[in-house]
Amino acid sequence: MSPKNETNETGVLVLTLAITLGLVGSVFWWLANNSGVIDNLTTNQSRPPQDTYTHKVNLPSGLYSYGGSTTWAPIRKQIEPEMQKLWPKFQLRYTDPTTGAPGSGTGIKMLLDNQLAFSQSSRSLKDDEFQKAQQRGFTLKEIPVGIDGIAIAVNPNLQIPGLTLAQLKDIYTGKITNWQQVKGPNLAITPYSRRLEEGGTIEFFAENILEGEKFGSKVKFIPTTTQALREVAKNPGGIYYSSAPEVVGQCGVKPLPLGRKPDQLIPPYKQPFVPLQNCPKQRNQINALGFQTGEYPVTRRLFVIIKQNGQSDQLAGEAYANWLLTNQGQELITKAGFVRIR
Template sequence: MDNTNHKKALINSEIALFLRGLIIGKVLTLMVIGGLLWWLLKPNLSSRSSVDSSSNQSFNRVSSTASNFKTVTDVPNAAFNYGGSTAWASIRQLVDSQIQSDRPELQLRYVDPVNSSPGSSSGIRMLLDGKLDFAQSSRPLTDEEQAIAKERGFSLEQRQVGMDGIAVVVNPSLKVSGLTVDQLRQIYLGRITNWNQVGGPNLPITPLSQRPEDADTVIFSSNSDLKGQALGSNVQYVYSTTEAVRQLSKIPGAVYYASARSVVPQCSVKALPLGQNSGQLITPYREPMISPEQCPRQRNQLNTQAIKDGSYPIIANLFVIIKQNKGREEQIGYAYTKLLLTDQGQKAIEQAGFVGVH
């Protein structure tokens, strides 16, 4: 009995050893096969990684390739009428002349309004009336303008191509440290009427402005801010920024707001620092300020950094207004926008004194 049990124990032990060896052998076999497969696949994985990396590098190269006026496609071979914002004057002079030099098949003709002063509003109105093929604006479209377009069977699209600031300018003799955005609005609503209410001398304020229907730029942040609020009765309306600058040099208490690019370099006016509150006033010009005595040998330059980083409180975005009607107007609107958004176009916009959007 004891011998029989002993034999059974030996047999069980041998079976266990055999099974353990078999399992170990299979594990080792799988490891060898796995290692072999890894070795065989390694070049392919490496190659795939190399392809992915090459693809990314190629994408980055394409993205960063400098573009210019000559690389833009779908530029129509024809003459077109355009106009609008007076703030765009330096772009029309510098940038558009470069475009037409590089793309002679495209002819751009600036058209002044007939019965109103030139500006963003009058330009958009002329576009709606079919007198322009596209418009240049220093303010966004209004709900009313969009509604008029819809009534006439098309829509308007705004494409941003640059940035400007809105500067507030006064007579150089006026001693005022600056204004908050709210103080500026209260002045134009007729609620602040003397400079002594904002830390200045006892001197009546004479606000100058283009008429709202012809305005080139706006100081109210949205349409809703103006609803039901007429400008103050003491506001004197001017035809253009040029006329306003002349009036400022004659009226000690006068104030005007316009494109910073247009008025900051002027010798006969002084731009005021602006802020959301009186403790954070930002200059629209690069400091130190150039005095009128130093001008025109030196001129104040736009504070492009404050506009770029958003610290300057009133920004005016530059828009191309495109007439979406599936016609030649839509084609030239998009083509002109693409030209301005090339690397060459953005560089030229900055050379014209504005801030690019790239």
């Protein structure tokens, strides 16, 4: 073969190779921009299988104080260690009020007084709280992150099918004073509660169950849920209301079904009911489906309350709330005994 022919063939081969590489590169570029192939090839090796938000979040460094709802305690226990692993420079500190008991209302007040970066609440913001924020030159924002239910605890030996919301209201306003009036034994009722100013759960109960009426004179006020549940466990006629995760899994009290009508009583626990003698090896679980669908009659949302002031406090609160709305955050809320909102 002549040198000239060899040169021509070499040129043809080089040109063919260049065209082939060009076509392959074009196809690869198209796939990368239209189907995410390159993203998958690169990110699957370098990123752990977590939510995209976890990798994009821009959390401020430093120590941030937050506070509020006692209902949130099981969530805090699950969330904080995980956030600390992901963002060690983003440090959180739960802060109790200097006066009064911790709760949703006191947490919001501390936020308004610049004592907290953000707060946690088991109730929605009130109009006067929005107004106070505006007077201080900023606004408040509430982000719902989970679902909770109010559960009713009674003594394990009390035999009663359940209560309607109207009957529950009448017990706490003093119109019903004996269990015999609601298909129970001839036994005086001892209703327990925390004080109205001590938490979002009590405010929610007063507004949605008592419908603005005052507590009856027979109501005994107890400082904490732990103490109240102990009283119900030893008092045959005792009754108490609280966040469902604080009641349903307990070994010393029995959660009651609730309903809007006597023939629509829905338990706050997943059926079948686990006998209390099996506790603590087996515990009753939350009726998550009943809470999600609204079939259970007393549910509410849990909120992160954020100060909209354009500063690092706002960034910290929004990042905290948004991470709770990721799949990982929602799973931890479920693990804490509450119901995921998404």
